[in-house]
Amino acid sequence: MLLSEIVNLIDGEKLWEFEDGDYQVVGASDMLSELLAFAKEGMVFITGLCTPQMVKTADIVGVGAIVIVRRRQVPNQTVQAAKNMGIPLVLTSLTMYVVCGKLFCAGLEDVNGVKK
Amino acid sequence: MTKMEKIDDLIKRVQFYFKEVKVEEFMTSPVFTIRQDQATVRAKEAMRLRHFSGIPVVDENDKLVGIISIEDIIHVLESGDLNTPVSQNMSRKVVTLSKNELIVDVAKKFELHGFGRFPVVDEEKRVVGIVTQHDLVTILLSKLSILYVHDARREPFVHTENYRSVPTGISLKEEIPEFQFDIDYMDVSLAGTGASKLKKFLLSQGFSPKFVKRVAIATYEAETNVVIHSGSTGVINVYSKYGVLIVRVEDDGKGIEDVEVAMHEGYSTAPDYIREMGFGAGMGLANIKRCADKMMIISEPGKGVVIEMDFWGHENESF
Numbered sequence: 130m131l132l133s134e135i136v137n138l139i140d141g142e143k144l145w146e147f148e149d150g151d152y153q154v155v156g157a158s159d160m161l162s163e164l165l166a167f168a169k170e171g172m173v174f175i176t177g178l179c180t181p182q183m184v185k186t187a188d189i190v191g192v193g194a195i196v197i198v199r200r201r202q203v204p205n206q207t208v209q210a211a212k213n214m215g216i217p218l219v220l221t222s223l224t225m226y227v228v229c230g231k232l233f234c235a236g237l238e239d240v241n242g243v244k245k
Numbered sequence: 246m247t248k249m250e251k252i253d254d255l256i257k258r259v260q261f262y263f264k265e266v267k268v269e270e271f272m273t274s275p276v277f278t279i280r281q282d283q284a285t286v287r288a289k290e291a292m293r294l295r296h297f298s299g300i301p302v303v304d305e306n307d308k309l310v311g312i313i314s315i316e317d318i319i320h321v322l323e324s325g326d327l328n329t330p331v332s333q334n335m336s337r338k339v340v341t342l343s344k345n346e347l348i349v350d351v352a353k354k355f356e357l358h359g360f361g362r363f364p365v366v367d368e369e370k371r372v373v374g375i376v377t378q379h380d381l382v383t384i385l386l387s388k389l390s391i392l393y394v395h396d397a398r399r400e401p402f403v404h405t406e407n408y409r410s411v412p413t414g415i416s417l418k419e420e421i422p423e424f425q426f427d428i429d430y431m432d433v434s435l436a437g438t439g440a441s442k443l444k445k446f447l448l449s450q451g452f453s454p455k456f457v458k459r460v461a462i463a464t465y466e467a468e469t470n471v472v473i474h475s476g477s478t479g480v481i482n483v484y485s486k487y488g489v490l491i492v493r494v495e496d497d498g499k500g501i502e503d504v505e506v507a508m509h510e511g512y513s514t515a516p517d518y519i520r521e522m523g524f525g526a527g528m529g530l531a532n533i534k535r536c537a538d539k540m541m542i543i544s545e546p547g548k549g550v551v552i553e554m555d556f557w558g559h560e561n562e563s564f
Contacts, residue, residue, distance in 0.1 A: 178522070186437060190462060
């Protein structure tokens with residue numbers, strides 16, 4: 130699924146001008162260690178965190194795109210970090226539950242290949 | 246090797262690292278003593294009930310005059326009278342320790358005399374403690390605060406020889422690190438910078454992305470631990486040796502109280518504000534264990550933490 134389609138689906142906002150790309154795998158967590166434990170290269174990462182730290186952690190494991198849920202003030206440093214590392218960053222006002230539900234229903238799979 | 250020889254061997258190999266430890270740090274105190282004019286049967290009962298293998302014997306001024314052991318009791322049971330006073334059946338030849346003796350000398354005394362225990366006495370020969378082989382082993386292990394040793398190749402042996410790898414890495418100091426990074430603990434938002442840099446460095450050196458990812462995750466966790474928990478600066482050193490990549494992360498901070506507990510997934514001592522940032526899931530050490538081919542932690546309260554992680558290429562991660 131194209132990231133632009135995902136952005137539309139979750140009524141998201143692009144936080145910097147990144148290029149479109151294709152995504153298959155999605156994961157969600159608010160715990161960075163957990164991200165390190167389960168992340169898959171190139172996946173979409175859904176989170177409630179918005180610290181620059183979160184972006185750095187995502188970069189370590191090669192996350193392909195980040196969706197920050199429940200629209201909150203995203204610090205400039207976070208956006209800057211994502212931009213520097215070339216990781217697309219999307220903001221939405223939906224809750225994590227709904228974002229996960231929508232993407233799951235759209236046919237995207239989790240890190241273990243589980244899908245609709 | 247018998248169990249005792251193994252312990253001796255272990256003691257010999259590790260005593261160098263804490264030769265400064267004094268008797269008073271690891272002796273058992275206060276110590277149960279028996280008066281020399283008491284009946285031997287009381288010594289026998291005390292041993293049975295309290296599982297002692299020997300008891301220091303004192304006179305009416307609490308001064309040490311001998312020691313009575315299970316062997317002495319057996320002797321009395323065979324050919325003596327349990328109602329006779331302890332003084333008749335005890336051994337008068339007692340080797341004692343002082344509070345300030347060093348652990349290395351104690352280890353030597355065990356070796357030299359072959360006794361199971363040594364009473365510790367003050368200047369007036371009053372018994373202030375006792376040291377058994379068990380105390381010695383316990384102090385050595387707690388000083389090392391042992392150490393989780395995880396090595397896929399040695400998995401079958403790990404359970405029997407947990408302590409083998411303890412002194413490795415000490416000589417690393419002489420090697421020139423290929424990558425070095427100073428960890429700044431003052432700024433939590435900088436945590437992970439070292440791991441990030443290391444990742445780029447290794448990729449630029451031609452290591453495979455899969456391999457680099459493992460190294461980066463483990464280093465990231467170790468680095469974040471320094472920032473969140475140590476309250477001190479730290480350093481990441483990376484070497485490679487015989488095809489093995491060694492990442493050593495150390496700090497001079499407050500150390501880990503109990504490494505074994507800290508290894509458990511879900512265990513965390515991180516404060517709330519740290520958790521709000523997404524840290525403190527208690528998965529750090531477990532994550533390192535998962536990523537590294539071998540890991541070693543040396544720590545004790547107040548003396549910092551050294552985590553050493555070894556990585557070697559797996560089949561699907563050709564260099």
